[in-house]
Amino acid sequence: MNIMAFSQTDKSSLIELQAVMKIYGSGQAAMQALRGIDLRIDEGEFVAVMGPSGSGKSTCMNILGCLDTLTSGSYRFKGIEVNKLIRNQRTKLRRFYLGFVFQGFNLLSRTSALENVELPLIYRGVPAQKRRLQALRALETVGLKGWESHAPNELSGGQQQRVAIARAIVTRPAVLFADEPTGNLDTVRSHEIMNLLIRLNCDQGVTIVMVTHEQEMAAYTQRIIHFLDGRVVSDEPNRRQT
Amino acid sequence: MLWSTMLLAFREIRRNVMRSVLTILGIVIGVAAVIIMVTIGGGATVQVKQQIVDMGSNLLMVTPGKRLGPGQSTDSIPFKEADARAIARDVSSVIAVAPVSSQSIKAIFGNQNWSTQVTGTDNQYLQVTNRSIRSGRKFTDNELRSGAAVCIVGGTVINKLFGGQDAIGEKIRLQKLSCEVIGILRGKGQNTMGTDQDDIVIVPLSTYLRRIAGNQDVGVIQISIQDGIATEKVQKDIVRLLRERRHLSLSDDDNFNVMDMKEIAQMLTGTTQMLTALLSAVAAVSLLVGGIGIMNIMLVSVTERTREIGIRLAIGALENEVLMQFLVEAVVLSSFGGLIGIIMALTSSVWLARVLRVPFVFNTSIVFIAFLFSAAVGVIFGYFPALKAARLDPIEALRHE
Numbered sequence: 001m002n003i004m005a006f007s008q009t010d011k012s013s014l015i016e017l018q019a020v021m022k023i024y025g026s027g028q029a030a031m032q033a034l035r036g037i038d039l040r041i042d043e044g045e046f047v048a049v050m051g052p053s054g055s056g057k058s059t060c061m062n063i064l065g066c067l068d069t070l071t072s073g074s075y076r077f078k079g080i081e082v083n084k085l086i087r088n089q090r091t092k093l094r095r096f097y098l099g100f101v102f103q104g105f106n107l108l109s110r111t112s113a114l115e116n117v118e119l120p121l122i123y124r125g126v127p128a129q130k131r132r133l134q135a136l137r138a139l140e141t142v143g144l145k146g147w148e149s150h151a152p153n154e155l156s157g158g159q160q161q162r163v164a165i166a167r168a169i170v171t172r173p174a175v176l177f178a179d180e181p182t183g184n185l186d187t188v189r190s191h192e193i194m195n196l197l198i199r200l201n202c203d204q205g206v207t208i209v210m211v212t213h214e215q216e217m218a219a220y221t222q223r224i225i226h227f228l229d230g231r232v233v234s235d236e237p238n239r240r241q242t
Numbered sequence: 243m244l245w246s247t248m249l250l251a252f253r254e255i256r257r258n259v260m261r262s263v264l265t266i267l268g269i270v271i272g273v274a275a276v277i278i279m280v281t282i283g284g285g286a287t288v289q290v291k292q293q294i295v296d297m298g299s300n301l302l303m304v305t306p307g308k309r310l311g312p313g314q315s316t317d318s319i320p321f322k323e324a325d326a327r328a329i330a331r332d333v334s335s336v337i338a339v340a341p342v343s344s345q346s347i348k349a350i351f352g353n354q355n356w357s358t359q360v361t362g363t364d365n366q367y368l369q370v371t372n373r374s375i376r377s378g379r380k381f382t383d384n385e386l387r388s389g390a391a392v393c394i395v396g397g398t399v400i401n402k403l404f405g406g407q408d409a410i411g412e413k414i415r416l417q418k419l420s421c422e423v424i425g426i427l428r429g430k431g432q433n434t435m436g437t438d439q440d441d442i443v444i445v446p447l448s449t450y451l452r453r454i455a456g457n458q459d460v461g462v463i464q465i466s467i468q469d470g471i472a473t474e475k476v477q478k479d480i481v482r483l484l485r486e487r488r489h490l491s492l493s494d495d496d497n498f499n500v501m502d503m504k505e506i507a508q509m510l511t512g513t514t515q516m517l518t519a520l521l522s523a524v525a526a527v528s529l530l531v532g533g534i535g536i537m538n539i540m541l542v543s544v545t546e547r548t549r550e551i552g553i554r555l556a557i558g559a560l561e562n563e564v565l566m567q568f569l570v571e572a573v574v575l576s577s578f579g580g581l582i583g584i585i586m587a588l589t590s591s592v593w594l595a596r597v598l599r600v601p602f603v604f605n606t607s608i609v610f611i612a613f614l615f616s617a618a619v620g621v622i623f624g625y626f627p628a629l630k631a632a633r634l635d636p637i638e639a640l641r642h643e
Contacts, residue, residue, distance in 0.1 A: 095558025123558045
């Protein structure tokens with residue numbers, strides 16, 4: 001099955017979850033993490049996913065990010081039934097369409113910012129010259145021009161998260177998944193990161209799905225989804241957005 | 243892709259120089275041990291073969307007495323000079339026959355003395371044992387017949403008694419016999435058993451029998467036979483002749499022994515080769531141990547870099563790509579160890595060959611095989627850790643601290 005064949009189909013529905021259940025373990029020890037999620041995220045949206053810990057929001061993100069599989073229901077990404085893909089096909093989906101930003105930055109240590117940003121391009125098979133150019137441009141976009149040769153331990157938390165964002169957007173992904181991107185940062189850096197995400201969403205039209213537990217950060221987005229006990233309890237446009 | 247994976251492996255190895263060095267030590271030692279064993283063993287084999295050639299081709303040695311079994315042997319009736327002549331006369335395909343009698347005697351010159359092997363024989367002995375005269379001359383027929391007080395001396399004796407100076411014309415004393423040095427032998431070095439073949443004084447057999455031994459007994463008859471003649475047939479002819487001369491009846495056992503020196507030498511070559519193979523096999527075990535060392539470190543490395551693997555998998559690295567990354571790292575490590583081992587082995591074999599006095603024989607194939615083997619060790623022992631890395635669940639791996 002060729003993943004590339006499924007580009008640009010239905011523009012409106014990028015992500016479609018239908019009655020998605022996720023059960024960890026089995027028998028007596030079975031734990032229902034998701035109890036029937038119906039969700040639709042369109043291209044160009046900036047969505048915040050909120051909820052207390054254990055509400056299933058992380059599980060849902062892992063499934064959306066094709067890192068985890070669902071137990072029952074249907075997940076269609078760009079019209080592809082993700083649940084029918086094998087591990088390597090899901091990996092290719094991530095490689096070509098998804099970008100990830102984590103709470104803990106997750107950069108390769110002892111590796112320069114530039115090389116960190118180049119990493120996803122290596123797996124895409126982009127030639128070295130082009131890779132370097134694209135990585136430099138991505139670093140410039142996140143405001144890290146001149147910091148290319150610095151290793152993560154020589155950068156501040158905010159800068160590290162910018163490198164992580166550059167790494168996520170350098171491939172021009174269809175969706176950027178951000179899991180508590182501001183969780184490890186102070187308020188000033190958090191707002192900087194949020195402004196950067198907004199800019200990416202508005203200027204480059206990157207679809208962003210962000211998990212957060214901070215109301216303040218969720219306020220930046222267009223749409224807020226609340227999770228509780230494995231269910232979506234509210235899903236509404238963010239009216240307070242300026 | 244492979245090239246960038248290799249660069250990645252090199253960088254990873256450089257990051258932990260100390261650990262990498264310790265990891266490959268097992269491979270280095272294993273490869274070095276195997277190559278040294280094979281090289282030195284090969285040198286020893288070449289040396290033994292060379293000594294067989296030096297010994298003279300197709301040499302038969304007839305000794306009195308025969309071992310029949312443990313603690314049992316026939317009477318050891320010595321030969322006479324006439325036996326040697328009879329063999330020369332009656333057995334076909336014989337080139338030279340030398341009757342030999344010898345004993346260890348202290349040779350004296352001035353205030354120097356040296357205990358050496360004094361051998362009574364004739365000029366044919368030189369032919370049979372593949373010796374030649376370096377300076378001076380052989381015995382004359384007259385000297386041989388009359389039992390003249392003359393001798394041909396080996397290099398070691400010259401060194402010990404004359405300090406290496408020209409000794410032709412000098413007189414050395416062997417017990418009560420004072421004999422003139424008329425010739426000096428060309429050096430022959432050690433034989434297969436490690437005895438010095440230049441530690442010898444040769445006198446005419448008649449001189450030896452009359453003036454040193456005081457009897458007519460010939461200890462050994464050495465015979466050289468033509469090339470390309472079946473040794474077994476000549477052996478049989480000699481046995482028949484000697485049985486006849488010794489008046490043995492059909493029921494009697496041979497009370498002498500005809501040995502083919504080539505067989506003995508070939509046996510020695512075989513022993514050398516077998517020992518080489520055995521020692522190499524033992525050395526090869528250390529390669530295996532080295533491989534386990536690599537596996538161990540690769541497993542540690544996979545655990546340490548779980549997070550990195552998680553990142554790579556999440557970003558879009560396929561299982562195969564992660565597998566290759568770690569496999570290439572293991573193979574680069576092990577073949578690098580192999581390379582160092584080869585360099586170490588070659589330098590130390592050159593040195594060892596000199597110390598052990600065996601020729602240095604460069605064996606291209608074993609160097610090649612050792613390198614391939616070390617790379618194979620990397621593949622075999624690196625595969626399991628690499629597979630472990632590739633099979634990691636990206637979510638779990640990312641959570642790993």
